[in-house]
Amino acid sequence: MTTAREVAIVAFAQSDHRRRTDDLSEVEMVMPVLHEVQRQTGLKASDIGFTCSGSSDYLAGRAFSFTMALDGVGAWPPISESHVETDGAWALYEAWVKLLTGEADTALVYSYGKSSPGSARDVLTRQLDPYYLAPLWPDSVALAALQAQALVDAGDTDEPALAAIAARSREDARTNPHAQLAGARPQGGYAVQPLRTGDCPPIGDGAAAVILAAGDRARELCARPAWIRGMDHRIEAHSLGVRDLTDSPSTRLAAERAGAFERPVDTAELHAPFTSQEVVLRKALGLDDSVRINPSGGALAANPVMAAGLIRLGEAAARIHRGESDRALAHATSGPCLQQNLVAVLEGEPRG
């Protein structure tokens, strides 16, 4: 789709992702991240035209948990605010649409997740089909392992190739000061075969925030805005048995509608918490070795649930801000085995 109004990511910040943050409440975890994006742009809370957040009550174990995090935003005088009960990437989509309509010129998008209070594997079973799946308690690692085995059977990958994805990701994470797992580490024993512990994301807590701005406002706030040239998200059937687990038609369609196939990208930040899911996404997006995949380390290096997708968009934008990328693809996923996927295409101003 062609957009009449230019909207860009002009600031990005994230927490140092850790296994547990018992000493911090959600607002205490989120607030430094909000202050950092404000500092990068010079914007104050009153300058922001729209605020949207992503989080999940099931992670916190409390209803309407996001309202507590609003304390950190400064919601006075009353702000224009919205919330999505999913990854912050979908909050960014909502904010992007808001800016495209012309209703606001700037937006704050943030998300956070604290997996440490509960068992992430058990919590995520509650998102499954309540009639046929949830009563069996298949955890997120088991579902990803079914997908991994389907890929192995199809000849798309094998265990050494998956281990190489893990090693590359965590090696790249050495240059990411916010990563939870940086540097080489053993693949470990099977979590659910064929996935080993090294194929799985770390369990951790974290938060992220970005600021969007439209048109000349973006140029005022950021030396090299990361323009959102297109963004789309698509969903597949929730029943795993109906889907081809080796492919991701929703990713491909979202990418097509985001304009990803019009010109090559130099960078892709893929939301692949499991090594096997990078295989699926590369295939669906047609990414070859000329594209730098997850230079941040990706979700294998830090996976704060509900924030990891927003971080992909933030990391891709930050590389454009720094001049390390000219055209990047950012992807976020939600639901089991890549059920729902969002793709954005970001570009910096042409050089020269």
Add this chain to the structure above:
Amino acid sequence: MTAVTPPPEALRAPLVVEFPFTRSLGPVQSAFLTGLRERTVLGVRTEAGEVLVPPVEYDPATAAELRELVEVAATGTVTTWAWNPEPRPGQPLATPFAWVLVRLDGADTALLHALDAPGPEAVRTGLRVRIRWAAERSGAITDIACFEPYESTEAHEPAPHDREFENPVTGIVAPARLDYTYSPGRAQTRYLHALAERRTVGERCPSCAKVYVPPRGACPTCGVATTDQVEVGPRGTVTTFCIVNIKAKNLDIEVPYVYAHIALDGAGLALHGRIAGIPYDEVRMGLRVEPVWSEDGRYPDHYRPTGEPDADYDTYKELL
């Protein structure tokens, strides 16, 4: 008076979220689950002729309503699998097993369930299996206890089914329990530790100077961290109140009782507390109160009158 204390050890406590989710069933789901109770597996046929198992009410591709039921076999083929070496609570088997997607004979889609096998070397894609039925069945997906390896031929023509069962299942109860360990964060940890010493400590916003009790770690008006700790109270003023006439479950307090907003001296907003030690119909705005601590002394059980003259309205009107 300002008290600065070093950060105490983070508090934590168990938090259990438990609920018996009760769900009604659509006509296709009802037939499928009733069928499981009767050891019959039903699929639903789409307009394109595909047989979906487990069946859904609407076509995942076209969203058309689906109603044509067919019976498929209790045998099938594994389409993918994953060996689960350490079963988790609530999963179908307590001993190591394989998660499998099984395409039952006569079906075009696969059903996710557990496969009982001696080890991963005994499992492969393409393995022939059959349903092991649960001894007691109620009309739930767990009526399939698991799958087990079973050699058989694949041929099965799905037969039309009229969905007529005696005593059809119309709903399911799916209990869910999630166990958390809750930590309140730095600001509330400091507050709770101070309470245990019978002191009430709030935090001041560096921007607007409002003192928050209990502290939240941030000023919701200014969006900045509150870090200065300020001891408030112990006495305070009732700013507003209500009289509760309905007895709450598990609350051992006789009705009617008074629940009030109490602005402790020095605090920038009121906190909640019960008023006792005075007839409920004599409680009023401006009443001066003090805390009565609980038996273990960890928090105020309620507030009672101090006997002082009432506070002037002007002194607390901003806190309403």
